[in-house]
Amino acid sequence: MGETTSASYRSNGPALSPETMKQAYKDMLLIRRFEEKAGQLYGMGLIGGFCHLYIGQEAVVAGIGLNMKQGDKSITSYRDHGQMLVAGMTPRGVMAELTGRAGGYSRGKGGSMHMFSREKEFYGGHGIVGAQVALGTGLAFANMYRGTDEVSIVYFGEGASAQGQVYESFNLAALHKLPCIYVIENNRYGMGTSIERASASKDLSRNAEPWGIASRKVDGMDIFAVHQAAQEAMEHCRSGKGPFLLEMETYRYRGHSMSDPAKYRDRAEVEEMRRTRDPIETLKAEMLRNGIEESIFKDIETEVKAVVADAVEFAQTCPEPDPSELWTDILVEA
Amino acid sequence: MASLILMPALSPTMTEGTIARWLRQPGDVVKSGDVIAEIETDKATMEVEAVDDGVFGKVLVPEGSESVAVNTPIAVLLEDGEDVAAAENVTRSADPAVGASVAVETPSAPAIVEAPAIKQADDEKDWGETKNITVREALRDAMAAELRRDEDVFLMGEEVAQYQGAYKISQGLLDEFGEKRVIDMPITEHGFTGMAVGAALTGLKPIVEFMTMNFSLQAIDHIINSAAKTLYMSGGQMGCPIVFRGPNGAAARVGAQHSQCFASWYAHIPGLKVVAPWSAADAKGLLRAAIRDPNPVVVLENEILYGQKFPCPTDEDFILPIGKAKIEREGKDVTLVAFSIMVGVALDAAAKLAEDGIEAEVINLRTLRPLDTETIIKSVKKTSRIVSVEEGWPVAGIGAEICTVAVEQAFDWLDAPPARVCGLDLPLPYASNLEKLALPKPDWVVEAVRKQFGD
Numbered sequence: 001m002g003e004t005t006s007a008s009y010r011s012n013g014p015a016l017s018p019e020t021m022k023q024a025y026k027d028m029l030l031i032r033r034f035e036e037k038a039g040q041l042y043g044m045g046l047i048g049g050f051c052h053l054y055i056g057q058e059a060v061v062a063g064i065g066l067n068m069k070q071g072d073k074s075i076t077s078y079r080d081h082g083q084m085l086v087a088g089m090t091p092r093g094v095m096a097e098l099t100g101r102a103g104g105y106s107r108g109k110g111g112s113m114h115m116f117s118r119e120k121e122f123y124g125g126h127g128i129v130g131a132q133v134a135l136g137t138g139l140a141f142a143n144m145y146r147g148t149d150e151v152s153i154v155y156f157g158e159g160a161s162a163q164g165q166v167y168e169s170f171n172l173a174a175l176h177k178l179p180c181i182y183v184i185e186n187n188r189y190g191m192g193t194s195i196e197r198a199s200a201s202k203d204l205s206r207n208a209e210p211w212g213i214a215s216r217k218v219d220g221m222d223i224f225a226v227h228q229a230a231q232e233a234m235e236h237c238r239s240g241k242g243p244f245l246l247e248m249e250t251y252r253y254r255g256h257s258m259s260d261p262a263k264y265r266d267r268a269e270v271e272e273m274r275r276t277r278d279p280i281e282t283l284k285a286e287m288l289r290n291g292i293e294e295s296i297f298k299d300i301e302t303e304v305k306a307v308v309a310d311a312v313e314f315a316q317t318c319p320e321p322d323p324s325e326l327w328t329d330i331l332v333e334a
Numbered sequence: 335m336a337s338l339i340l341m342p343a344l345s346p347t348m349t350e351g352t353i354a355r356w357l358r359q360p361g362d363v364v365k366s367g368d369v370i371a372e373i374e375t376d377k378a379t380m381e382v383e384a385v386d387d388g389v390f391g392k393v394l395v396p397e398g399s400e401s402v403a404v405n406t407p408i409a410v411l412l413e414d415g416e417d418v419a420a421a422e423n424v425t426r427s428a429d430p431a432v433g434a435s436v437a438v439e440t441p442s443a444p445a446i447v448e449a450p451a452i453k454q455a456d457d458e459k460d461w462g463e464t465k466n467i468t469v470r471e472a473l474r475d476a477m478a479a480e481l482r483r484d485e486d487v488f489l490m491g492e493e494v495a496q497y498q499g500a501y502k503i504s505q506g507l508l509d510e511f512g513e514k515r516v517i518d519m520p521i522t523e524h525g526f527t528g529m530a531v532g533a534a535l536t537g538l539k540p541i542v543e544f545m546t547m548n549f550s551l552q553a554i555d556h557i558i559n560s561a562a563k564t565l566y567m568s569g570g571q572m573g574c575p576i577v578f579r580g581p582n583g584a585a586a587r588v589g590a591q592h593s594q595c596f597a598s599w600y601a602h603i604p605g606l607k608v609v610a611p612w613s614a615a616d617a618k619g620l621l622r623a624a625i626r627d628p629n630p631v632v633v634l635e636n637e638i639l640y641g642q643k644f645p646c647p648t649d650e651d652f653i654l655p656i657g658k659a660k661i662e663r664e665g666k667d668v669t670l671v672a673f674s675i676m677v678g679v680a681l682d683a684a685a686k687l688a689e690d691g692i693e694a695e696v697i698n699l700r701t702l703r704p705l706d707t708e709t710i711i712k713s714v715k716k717t718s719r720i721v722s723v724e725e726g727w728p729v730a731g732i733g734a735e736i737c738t739v740a741v742e743q744a745f746d747w748l749d750a751p752p753a754r755v756c757g758l759d760l761p762l763p764y765a766s767n768l769e770k771l772a773l774p775k776p777d778w779v780v781e782a783v784r785k786q787f788g789d
Binding site: 127254328 | 343344366367378385404405449520522533534535536537538560564566570571573604628
């Protein structure tokens with residue numbers, strides 16, 4: 001049987017070097033600023049359709065990203081901008097896809113919810129809640145079939161954890177000992193429905209227990225805790241012990257999508273989270289406690305703002321896809 | 335420098351809104367994320383957050399203002415340290431916060447972009463010597479040949495390995511290829527189909543066997559949304575070389591839930607290819623082509639045909655092109671278009687019609703997507719009459735498509751309205767007599783043709 005620890009996974013002090021902390025801070029800040037800008041461009045009508053922002057959840061992908069190595073695959077739902085940036089996809093390519101331009105990762109044919117990178121082993125960007133869990137299990141299956149020690153990281157929300165295929169996937173992954181890390185990003189609300197109203201299981205970290213899948217419940221607002229849990233899960237998977245489940249307790253500051261007035265929760269709840277649990281501020285405080293100079297934060301801020309500004313400029317100036325793109329990529333020419 | 339806060343679009347369809355309330359006063363320090371206003375949209379009252387840090391300078395559009403267009407400047411934001419008085423100098427024509435020169439383009443009338451013509455495969459070559467084998471053997475031989483040829487090919491499904499196949503299609507494959515490549519799955523179509531599609535996105539080439547295509551309904555989201563659309567959604571980066579196969583349509587007295595034709599369901603989907611073999615040669619040649627194809631291919635087999643013998647080329651390299659129909663019988667008076675088990679029904683009907691001096695041409699479609707319209711239209715222009723024959727239901731079926739193609743592309747050649755012969759529009763019953771009454775038989779085809787001749 002796998003081990004399930006239901007106690008919150010918190011570190012005692014930093015397990016990260018100053019360089020790694022700076023990297024993590026930069027990764028998280030890039031996501032935060034990128035998403036703020038995306039929200040702004042949406043407001044200006046430059047981004048259309050559905051757009052789901054990652055603000056508040058940055059520590060989850062950043063902490064896991066610190067433990068990924070070349071060849072590791074990742075896949076997620078439609079709240080995917082953070083995952084892509086951490087996978088190493090360019091802010092330009094992601095932002096240009098958001099604006100539906102030829103320079104986007106899908107040449108404007110995917111949009112916010114559907115971006116992929118063969119090069120960075122990022123497999124989307126999926127709009128059907130829970131579908132990425134079975135697909136991600138297949139990525140892990142491919143790792144096993146090819147005999148590599150690569151790991152597949154499969155992100156899904158606590159809302160998706162009500163889908164049947166999630167449990168079909170747990171069964172398959174456990175049966176075949178697939179190197180798959182399932183990451184439940186529990187941000188408490190599946191669109192407007194709180195976890196309490198959607199799940200009879202009150203501790204999602206135990207949802208894979210019947211299949212003997214090892215799991216951890218993690219403070220997903222604390223990058224140290226995320227890092228530590230990810231490290232354990234990675235080692236577990238790479239050594240052939242089969243899948244691992246991480247429940248990340250996290251929080252999204254913005255609505256489910258841009259058109260969500262978020263009336264299902266108190267403004268005070270959001271404010272409280274931002275004030276006391278913000279993942280970026282938490283890391284910054286820890287870095288300051290560890291003697292990292294105040295000035296580097298300004299430097300990182302300046303650098304990140306420049307990267308985002310460059311992405312925005314690119315996303316606004318590169319052309320829309322040529323009309324002939326309508327008929328490309330429907331089938332691979334045999 | 336002072337910047338403008340614009341009326342935001344807060345939903346995919348919002349074009350204007352009402353400023354319900356301003357929550358900040360000039361002089362207030364605001365941080366990115368602070369709520370500065372409430373706006374009523376077509377859907378709800380939404381809170382508007384500041385996207386930059388600064389000092390709230392001035393309200394340009396007072397609260398209560400209705401029908402404020404998206405992108406209208408509604409307030410001024412000053413940089414930290416900037417004097418509030420600076421806001422007074424900012425007019426509505428000042429640069430907006432982002433993208434000063436960006437105009438939101440109004441789309442002009444789109445030019446009509448025609449679908450490119452589908453390149454037709456070359457005529458079938460002569461494969462020489464044949465041997466009589468069953469469709470079952472043909473399917474197994476096809477999989478064995480491709481498993482031998484390519485290490486990335488593997489077979490997965492319920493009872494495919496140790497049980498040797500629920501319908502014995504995979505007999506012997508476990509022994510030859512081992513459990514790494516012939517993999518038993520639990521009864522979990524949704525999960526294992528998703529898993530197979532995920533593996534295919536990395537470049538592996540799974541063959542997913544559904545015990546019957548009825549169970550593919552459990553997995554149809556992955557077949558359509560995950561397998562068929564990902565290439566397009568990824569701008570051509572991620573193809574999905576996968577085969578979904580299994581017996582389709584009615585078997586014999588297995589009731590409504592196990593007796594359905596999914597031809598029109600899958601043929602409807604851009605991004606999929608769909609083949610429906612009739613003979614052993616069709617089965618072997620098309621399945622090999624499906625496994626080699628870099629796209630998702632649905633192979634609709636037929637349980638009743640599994641045990642039937644047909645001549646099949648013995649050449650080791652035998653393969654058939656996807657997208658090319660076959661004329662099984664030549665004729666000049668009427669074109670009968672069929673696929674899968676209905677090819678046999680159409681041939682029987684043609685034999686009966688011949689007794690009355692009507693020479694029917696029988697087209698075995700072999701592929702349902704892309705449809706070989708060239709062969710159909712060429713035949714119709716010769717015969718001036720067309721009858722489609724399918725086991726599935728009539729509404730929005732394959733026959734509806736074929737008749738439309740004939741009308742669109744050969745209207746002036748037609749001497750009679752195109753006709754459809756289909757299974758009856760009802761769930762298939764169990765009772766032997768009722769089941770027989772519900773499925774197309776040669777007499778129905780003969781009757782449809784006679785009607786076209788005015789009988």
